[in-house]
Amino acid sequence: MSFGVIMLVHTAFDRAEQMVRHWAGAGCPVVVHVDSNVPVVTYDRFVGSLSDLPDVRFCARHRCEWGTWGLVAASQEAATLLLEEFPELRHVFLASGACLPLRPIVELRRYLDARPDTDFIESATTADVPWTVGGLDRERFTLRFPFAWKKRRKLFDAFVKLQQAVGYKRRIPEGVVPHMGSQWWCLTRQTLDAILRDPNRATYDAYFRKVWIPDESYYQTLARLHARRIESRSLTLAKFDYQGKPHIFFDDHVELLQRSKCFVARKIWRDADLLFNTFPVSEDALRHAVEPNSGTVDRVFAQAVDRRTLGRQGLFMHSRFPSIDRQTSIAAAPYAVLQGFDDIFPDFQSWLTQQTGAVVHGHLYAKDRAHFADEAEVYRGCMSDNARLRDYNGKMFLSNLIWNSRDKHHCFQFGPADTQDINWTLAKDTQASIWVVSGAWSIPLFCSGRSASDVRAEAARLQRIEDKFLKVLRSPDARARIKIMTLAQFIEAPMAVLQTIIDEIAGHRGLAIKEAPKMRDLTGLPDYLQELKNRGMHPFLTGDITVGLTAATKPVVRRKPYVVSGK
Amino acid sequence: MRALRKGRELVAVTNRTKEIAPNDVLLFCTFRNEDIRLPFFFDYYRKLGINHFLMIDNGSEDAGSDFAREQPDVSLWRTDAPYGEARYGVDWLTYLQGKYAHGHWALTVDVDEFFVYPFCDTRPIRALADWLDASDVRSFGAMLLDMYPKGPVGQTTYTRGDDPFQTANWFDPGNYFMTQNKLLKNLWIQGGPRARSFFASKPKQAPALNKIPFVKWRRPYAYVSSTHMMLPRGLNLVYDQQGGEKTSGILLHAKFLNTFGDRAVEEATRAEHYKGGREYKTYAERHGADPDLWCQWSEQYINWRQLEVLGLMSKGNWA
Numbered sequence: 001m002s003f004g005v006i007m008l009v010h011t012a013f014d015r016a017e018q019m020v021r022h023w024a025g026a027g028c029p030v031v032v033h034v035d036s037n038v039p040v041v042t043y044d045r046f047v048g049s050l051s052d053l054p055d056v057r058f059c060a061r062h063r064c065e066w067g068t069w070g071l072v073a074a075s076q077e078a079a080t081l082l083l084e085e086f087p088e089l090r091h092v093f094l095a096s097g098a099c100l101p102l103r104p105i106v107e108l109r110r111y112l113d114a115r116p117d118t119d120f121i122e123s124a125t126t127a128d129v130p131w132t133v134g135g136l137d138r139e140r141f142t143l144r145f146p147f148a149w150k151k152r153r154k155l156f157d158a159f160v161k162l163q164q165a166v167g168y169k170r171r172i173p174e175g176v177v178p179h180m181g182s183q184w185w186c187l188t189r190q191t192l193d194a195i196l197r198d199p200n201r202a203t204y205d206a207y208f209r210k211v212w213i214p215d216e217s218y219y220q221t222l223a224r225l226h227a228r229r230i231e232s233r234s235l236t237l238a239k240f241d242y243q244g245k246p247h248i249f250f251d252d253h254v255e256l257l258q259r260s261k262c263f264v265a266r267k268i269w270r271d272a273d274l275l276f277n278t279f280p281v282s283e284d285a286l287r288h289a290v291e292p293n294s295g296t297v298d299r300v301f302a303q304a305v306d307r308r309t310l311g312r313q314g315l316f317m318h319s320r321f322p323s324i325d326r327q328t329s330i331a332a333a334p335y336a337v338l339q340g341f342d343d344i345f346p347d348f349q350s351w352l353t354q355q356t357g358a359v360v361h362g363h364l365y366a367k368d369r370a371h372f373a374d375e376a377e378v379y380r381g382c383m384s385d386n387a388r389l390r391d392y393n394g395k396m397f398l399s400n401l402i403w404n405s406r407d408k409h410h411c412f413q414f415g416p417a418d419t420q421d422i423n424w425t426l427a428k429d430t431q432a433s434i435w436v437v438s439g440a441w442s443i444p445l446f447c448s449g450r451s452a453s454d455v456r457a458e459a460a461r462l463q464r465i466e467d468k469f470l471k472v473l474r475s476p477d478a479r480a481r482i483k484i485m486t487l488a489q490f491i492e493a494p495m496a497v498l499q500t501i502i503d504e505i506a507g508h509r510g511l512a513i514k515e516a517p518k519m520r521d522l523t524g525l526p527d528y529l530q531e532l533k534n535r536g537m538h539p540f541l542t543g544d545i546t547v548g549l550t551a552a553t554k555p556v557v558r559r560k561p562y563v564v565s566g567k
Numbered sequence: 568m569r570a571l572r573k574g575r576e577l578v579a580v581t582n583r584t585k586e587i588a589p590n591d592v593l594l595f596c597t598f599r600n601e602d603i604r605l606p607f608f609f610d611y612y613r614k615l616g617i618n619h620f621l622m623i624d625n626g627s628e629d630a631g632s633d634f635a636r637e638q639p640d641v642s643l644w645r646t647d648a649p650y651g652e653a654r655y656g657v658d659w660l661t662y663l664q665g666k667y668a669h670g671h672w673a674l675t676v677d678v679d680e681f682f683v684y685p686f687c688d689t690r691p692i693r694a695l696a697d698w699l700d701a702s703d704v705r706s707f708g709a710m711l712l713d714m715y716p717k718g719p720v721g722q723t724t725y726t727r728g729d730d731p732f733q734t735a736n737w738f739d740p741g742n743y744f745m746t747q748n749k750l751l752k753n754l755w756i757q758g759g760p761r762a763r764s765f766f767a768s769k770p771k772q773a774p775a776l777n778k779i780p781f782v783k784w785r786r787p788y789a790y791v792s793s794t795h796m797m798l799p800r801g802l803n804l805v806y807d808q809q810g811g812e813k814t815s816g817i818l819l820h821a822k823f824l825n826t827f828g829d830r831a832v833e834e835a836t837r838a839e840h841y842k843g844g845r846e847y848k849t850y851a852e853r854h855g856a857d858p859d860l861w862c863q864w865s866e867q868y869i870n871w872r873q874l875e876v877l878g879l880m881s882k883g884n885w886a
Contacts, residue, residue, distance in 0.1 A: 241702070241884045248698055252689035269694055301886050308884030311812040315878045316745060318710040318777055319815035321754055321806045378862045381741025384763045392770035396744035403878065404741040 003091035003112050003186070004028055006078040007099075008071070010035035010064060012270040013046045016097030020050055022280060026105035029055040029089070031082040033074040036061035057081055067149055071183070071215040072208065079192055090116055093186045099236060099266040100249075101280040108235070108263045112186070119191050119227045122181030122234045123220040140212040141178040142169045149212070173200070173207050179224055183215040184236035184266070187223065194226035195219065237262035237294050239301040242309050247301055254278055256300065262292040314403050314431075316396060328479060330399045331431040332406035336505055337480075339414045339469075340440030340487070344494075345517040349373075352411065355513065356506040359405065361412035365394065365419045380404045387419070394422045402431075409505050416441055416465035427472045432480035434473060435501060438466060439487040439542030442529060443520060452531035460537050467541060488543025491522070573653050574662030577623065580643040581636050584621070584667050591618035592692050594674045595664060597656035598624060601678040602631035603826065606728040608678050609638060615682065616691030617674065621667060623659050625650050654792070661789045668784035672696040675780050675794050676818065679731075682709060682780060683871050684816035685882040698885060699783065706797065707781035708805030709816040710879060712738050713759045713860075714868065715823040721857035723825045731821035732868060739763065740866040740877045743776065753777060753796040753803035760823075760860040778818055779805055814883030817874050828857055 005023045007030055009016040016032075023030050032050075034043055043061075050056050059078045064070040075094060082092060091112045101108070126138050143163045147155040172178065187195075198204065204222060208214040223230060237260060239247040246267045249257065251274035257265055258281070268275055311320045314332025342348040342362075353360045353373075362371030369387050372379040379385070381404030383397070390397045402410055414426075426432050441462040445455045473482045483497075490497060499513055526545050533539070587593065594617045598605070609620065619640050624632045626647040635643050646659060653659050664673060674682060674692070684695055684707070699707060714735040716723045723734045743758035756777040757770065766773035778794045779802065789798050796803050807813045866877070874880045 243702070245702055247886060248701060250686070250690050250694055252686060269697060271691075271693060271697075304882065304884045304886035307812050307882060308807075308814075309809075309811045311807065311810050311881075312878060315812075317743070317806075317812075317815075317878050317881065318708050318745070318754055318756055319806045319813040319881050319883065320811065321745065321747065321808060322810040323808045327810060376863075378763070378864055380864050382739035382760070382763060382862055382864045383742045384767055386763075386767035389762060389767045389770045393744035393746065400741050400744070 002089065002109055003093055004082045004086050004089045005030045005093045005095055006075055006082060007032045007095050007097060008035075008064065008074055008078075009033065009046075009097040010038060012097060013042065013049075015268075015270050015276070017046065017049050018276065019095070019097055019099065019101075020053070020056055022101055023095075023105065024053045024056055026109070028093075028105065028109075029057075029082065029086045031057045031059050031078040031085075033059050033064075033078045034061055035064045035074075037063055055086075057085060065148065065150075067213045067215075069209045069214050072218045075215070075219075076196065080196055083189060083193060083196070090189055091186055092189065092192050093235070093264075094184055095236070095264060096184075096266060098268050098270075099184070099264050100268045100275060101264050102237075102257055103261065103263050104280050104283045106283060111263070115231075117188060117190075118229045118231050119185070119187045119223055120231050120233060120235045121185035121187060121220060121223050121227075123179040123223060123230060123232050124181055126178050126180055138178070139164075140180075140217065141172055143212070144168075144170065144210055145212045170207075170210070173203050175225065176204070176207070176221060177224060178217060179220040180217045181220045181232065182234040182236070182238060183219075184234050184238060184264075185219055185223075186235050187219065188227075191223055191227045195222045198222070198226075235263050235292070237265040237292070237297060238267070239297065241301075242305045247304075249275060251275060256297055260292065260294045260297050261290045262294055262297075314399060314406065316399055316403075329429045329431040330395060330425060331402045331429060332399070333402055334409060334431045334433065335402055336409070336411040336501070337414050337426055337432055337434040338411060338501070339435065339466075340437030340490075341435070342413045343415070343440040343443045343520075344437065344487075344490070345519055348517055349413070351515075351517040352502075352505075355502050356409070356411075358409040358411050358505050361410065363415065363418050364398075364401070364412040365390070365414060365422055367417065367419060370397070371413075391419055391421065394419065395425050398422065398425070411505060416462040416469065420465060420469065423469050423472050427475065427478040427480055427482070430479045433504060434480050434482045435497075436466075436470065436473070436482075436484045437487055437490045438470060438484060439463075439539055440490075441466065442487070442532075442539055442542055443522070443525070446522075446525050446528045447520060452528060452535055456532060456535050456537045459532060459539060463537075463539060463541055470541075486541060486543025488545045491519075491545070494519070573648075573658035574666075576646045576648040576653070577644040577659055577662065578646065580624070580632070580645050581641065583640070583642045584619070586640075587619050587667065587671075589670070590693075592616060592672045592674065592696055593618065593668055594620045594676065595660050595668070596620065596622050596676055596678060597650075597660060598622065598627070598631065598635075598678045599650070600627050600629050600631065602627070602629040602634060603725065603727045604678045604731075604821075605631050605634055607730060609641075610728075611681055612674075613640070615687065616693050621663050623656065623663070625656065657790045657793065664784055664788070665786050669786045671784055672699075673782055673784045675782075675790065679821045680711065680778075680780070681732075681819040681821065682816060683819055683874065683880070684709070684781075685814060685871060685875065685880070685885055687816075687871055695781075695885075696783075702884075704814075705783045706779050706802040706805055707814070707816065708777070708779050709781070709818045710743070710756060711776040711778050711818045711820050712874075712879065713761055713776075713820045713822060714738050715760055715860040715865075717861040717865070719857050719859045720823045721825050721828045725824040725826055731824055732819060735821055735823055736868045737861055737865040738868060740864070740879070743879075745777070748796070748803075751791065751796050751798075751800045751803055753779075753800070754806055764858055764860055779803065780818060781816075812881040812883050814885045815880050817871070817880045819868070823858075823860060 005028050009032055020030050047058055059081045062070045062073045064074055147159055149156045208218045241247055248267050248269050250269050251272050254274055349360050359373050361373045364370050370385040370390050377385050381400055445459055529539050594612055622635050622641055622643050624645045635641050650656055715737055716734045717737055739759045743756055745754045745756040748755050754777050755775055757773040762773035775795050779797055780794050791798055
């Protein structure tokens with residue numbers, strides 16, 4: 001009989017009875033505290049159900065509301081009784097009715113017997129850990145909390161704010177350094193006795209009575225004054241979600257719990273029959289010395305917290321809808337927007353696909369339909385090419401497209417002939433890189449064979465639209481990577497630009513361009529543009545194109561980069 | 568008030584609500600001529616752990632009413648009043664919910680909607696309810712996911728008692744789009760095969776897919792339009808706006824079976840549904856009611872984990 005158990009119970013009495021029997025069956029005396037909110041009938045029935053067990057006691061009852069002093073008072077009451085009644089105990093283990101022993105209790109006893117002077121209590125100074133939820137860490141110890149957080153949140157928050165505003169601070173008793181940690185501990189008789197019989201206990205109790213969530217700090221702080229050897233960890237596996245609420249274990253956690261090798265876990269769902277039937281597992285000679293290892297459990301629940309707080313970037317769905325000003329991108333992966341290139345190079349799309357292995361779409365936002373990479377009517381994710389459907393929510397069209405194959409790098413062509421509603425979204429998106437050769441729209445007009453007078457109005461319209469887009473891209477709100485050049489600048493050194501685009505899209509896999517894309521024959525373009533000017537329509541976005549149109553398509557000479565091969 | 572008045576249109580056929588225990592999870596449903604679907608419907612939801620069914624029969628002419636009445640865990644009401652005038656059944660449901668669901672978790676679905684939530688293959692709906700209670704969550708969102716067969720819908724043969732997802736086991740994985748309703752705070756989601764095939768040229772009319780089917784009911788609560796949105800509007804915030812994911816589910820929609828064609832024609836003439844059955848009219852016009860919704864990128868349904876990975880639902884912080 002080397003350790004005894006204090007059990008706090010407020011609900012699920014059938015399960016609590018089962019737990020008491022586990023502990024008592026293994027020879028541990030148990031003192032049960034039942035919340036005073038529980039009706040007398042239920043209480044009596046519960047006490048009656050355990051009357052056959054000689055070493056089970058029930059202590060005086062306190063009201064145990066979450067985050068209040070009652071929980072500490074309850075454990076004090078129970079601990080006093082336990083230490084008095086069973087003088088031979090060396091450790092006291094605090095548990096609840098929802099704490100399930102996973103390993104045989106004998107193994108826990110051996111473990112404690114091997115560490116007779118150690119107190120197992122998670123205890124950290126508030127300055128050093130960011131555990132707390134709600135932003136109150138140090139202030140838990142210096143403010144007053146007369147209002148229940150659960151039931152009167154507004155008053156609670158308002159009163160905290162008021163105290164912060166007037167700079168109110170409680171005095172912390174001398175010698176006390178606030179510590180916090182899991183409320184489930186296992187203390188040695190000596191430490192617990194010292195806490196309960198401390199000559200200053202009245203002062204400490206009066207102080208902690210008004211601290212917020214004292215059950216996470218009372219023993220954690222006072223143990224530091226008396227303990228010989230503190231192991232700052234809990235023997236009870238308890239995980240908390242992002243709001244500080246305990247995670248619940250269900251039947252399908254059985255393997256996870258088995259592998260954890262922890263002694264006790266909480267909280268167990270009351271109807272998790274499989275868990276209650278499986279645990280505690282029977283004795284296993286090979287396992288005796290195994291230390292608890294909750295690594296896998298930690299990871300599973302840490303992932304859950306991440307999913308709840310950060311979510312999956314670029315996903316819009318019915319339970320994740322980040323507001324626009326909270327995000328820097330609507331896309332799950334980087335993508336490229338290319339304006340003007342397919343006007344200059346007729347086979348640009350297939351050439352770029354070959355060079356980079358990226359998904360190269362045509363004009364996704366064309367007026368007639370969305371031109372997907374394979375010109376299909378329905379694309380990955382069952383996205384329709386219908387222009388009306390696309391324009392009904394153009395933003396989500398893009399985020400869906402990229403989410404559906406976010407392992408790929410998407411590129412698409414854009415131009416002044418396309419629907420422009422998306423332009424601000426593109427400009428503000430940190431995942432976008434936008435390459436514009438301004439004035440390239442003049443090339444299809446030139447190649448169409450129509451005279452300058454025929455296309456004058458159309459040219460003016462396209463120029464107006466493109467100019468608007470450029471203004472958006474140049475606004476201080478634009479966050480995409482943006483490179484704008486005029487047609488004249490581009491055709492002076494096209495290969496250098498193309499190489500940069502390829503390197504950016506394909507990353508380290510980018511190859512030196514072997515074969516240049518075929519450029520349209522631009523002989524006569526300067527005269528054509530001059531003719532437009534003569535008719536009063538100045539194509540200022542093309543830049544000043546005069547000479548040197550023929551020498552342009554030679555590949556740049558590039559040194560082979562040094563690549564450290566993995567083989 | 569409105570619900571109270573409309574509640575008078577309901578006549579109790581079998582009222583077994585005395586058997587409802589304090590913690591029971593309840594299911595509310597309005598149906599009409601659904602005898603063929605009811606057996607599987609009851610099976611499916613009993614397996615999830617629904618404790619009591621509260622059903623409203625809106626003037627069925629088939630054997631469905633008798634079948635439902637014989638079920639030991641069903642309370643049945645009947646009304647022959649027009650569906651449309653009771654806001655598509657919402658008024659009747661609100662009346663029953665106010666009377667019987669106060670303090671219970673209540674699932675409100677149609678006969679062709681099948682609720683899927685994270686871990687539904689290993690944890691009963693009671694586990695979800697308890698976890699939501701422990702997390703102080705009052706309402707739980709699910710998107711309606713239209714399921715369809717490979718090949719023309721009319722060529723499937725659904726027989727009574729069958730699992731509809733044996734044949735209609737395909738869905739659109741990634742073409743849903745949504746906006747926020749500024750007034751009631753709910754998301755308005757459209758998309759899927761219906762938007763793609765029937766409403767591509769008039770997307771605004773595409774049916775809404777956002778639903779809030781699972782709610783810890785309190786007396787003043789009410790659905791506003793089907794189960795798409797609720798009052799008080801705080802219940803509509805089943806999504807996170809800071810970038811995180813709340814826990815959510817899916818309603819598998821077994822609409823597109825061979826039963827669909829006749830139904831579309833019938834409902835179009837009856838015009839009792841939302842906006843005068845406009846949706847049904849479109850189906851009847853467009854395809855002679857025998858559409859093939861399958862395409863190369865359709866995804867075959869496996870389980871909830873697949874939907875989770877695709878981003879159609881989320882475990883959130885339930886682990």
